[in-house]
Amino acid sequence: MSNSKQITIKEGGKRLDAALVNAGLEHSRSTLAAWIKEGAILVNGKQVKSSYKAKAGDEVFITVPETKETAIEAENIPLDIVYEDDDLIVVNKPQGMVVHPAAGHATGTLVNALLYHAPLSTINGEFRPGIVHRIDRDTSGLLMVAKNDKAHQALAAELKAHKTERYYYALVRGEFKEDKGTVDAPIGRHPKDRKKQAVIPGGRDAVTHFEVLERFNGYTLLKLALETGRTHQIRVHMQYIGHPVVGDPTYGHQQVMADIKLKGQLLHAKTLVLTQPNTGEKMTFDSELPESFKRVLKALKEE
Structure with a gap:
């Protein structure tokens, strides 16, 4: 069953979706924006555009759409x-x-x-x-x-709010003089190839911090921390500074050794630090590098 809610905006000046979140509505801005577009949210009895700026005293009527049964098929696939x-x-x-x-x-x-x-x-x-x-x-x-x-x-x-910590390990082409650094370069859709992202003027802010973990002949193992989460961010930033991720078919360096075939980039989301939503406890999770990644590192050490 769908249900409805009515809210009076107390403070104007913000986009309607943001004003509703501020008013304590327990839905995300993206969900509210979609409902505004669908006409499920009316202001003073009328449908408005997504860009509508709320005014103090606006009467907002929300018809919460019925939750549809998902069309996605549940599949018994092993999970780690x-x-x-x-x-x-x-x-x-x-x-x-x-x-x-x-x-x-x-x-x-x-x-x-x-x-x-x-x-x-x-x-x-x-x-x-x-x-x-x-x-x-x-x-x-x-x-x-x-x-x-x-x-x-x-x-x-x-x-x-950039409070979640995400640490990645990546093997990249080339050698670093510095031990750590930051890439701060805006990312947007590639002007010529719509399937790719690129560092472009006017792109969305993108910040990646890196630290050298181990140096090899012609390669470097990095630990990277994401401050923002843009599509393909690490891969684009590493290519941008001239150190593409090894095995990256889109932005990078295809092959590391003739006898080791890679199925994709050597990039692993290794550590995740988050706050448990109910208890407020800070939780840290870590994971092993995949065997294919370990195999390449072992071979580089033996060179």
């Missing part, structure tokens, strides 16, 4: 679950697995597997239930997943 409670799951995603269904990937995704395992939050819509943040198909590592909407909102808010 690092941690689980009533609110969240931390899962170690293997390289090659797509996070959620999209064009060309309707089945076999992490979401298909998670739905078989447990109910997930509905905030991100039909095809991304539970997904608070993503990692690329050919990047392995830790991902947090929300099991209910309240947890999802808390985890997403923490991520947006």
Whole structure:
């Protein structure tokens, strides 16, 4: 059943979706923006555009749409679950697995597997239930997943406030003189190739911190911390500074050794630090590097 709510805006000047979040509505801005577009939210009895700026005294009537049964098929696919409670799951995603269904990937995704395992939050819509943040198909590592909407909102808010800590390990081409540094360069869609991202003027802010963990002949193992979470951020930033991620078919350096075939970039989301949405406890999760990654490092050490 759908239900409805009525709210009087007390303080104007903000976009309607932001004003409703400020008024204490327990839905994400993206959800509210979608409802405004669908006409499920009326202001003073009229439909408004997403860009509408709320005014003090506006009467807002919200018809909460009925939750649809998801069309995504739950699939019994093995999962490497690092941690689980009533609110969240931390899962170690293997390289090659797509996070959620999209064009060309309707089945076999992490979401298909998670739905078989447990109910997930509905905030991100039909095809991304539970997904608070993503990692690329050919990047392995830790991902947090929300099991209910309240947890999802808390985890997403923490991520947006840059309070979630995410540390990646990457093997990159070339050698670094410095031991640590920061890449602060805006990222947007590539002007010529729509499937790629690039550092471009006017792109969205993107900040990546790096630290050298180990040096090899012609290669460097880095620990990277994300301050922002742009699409392909680490891969784009590493290419931008002339140190592409090894095995990256889109931005990088294809091959490391003739006898080692790589299935994707050597980039692993190794450590995740988050706050448990209900208890407020700070939790740290760590994961092993995949065997393929370890094999390359071992071979470089033996050179």
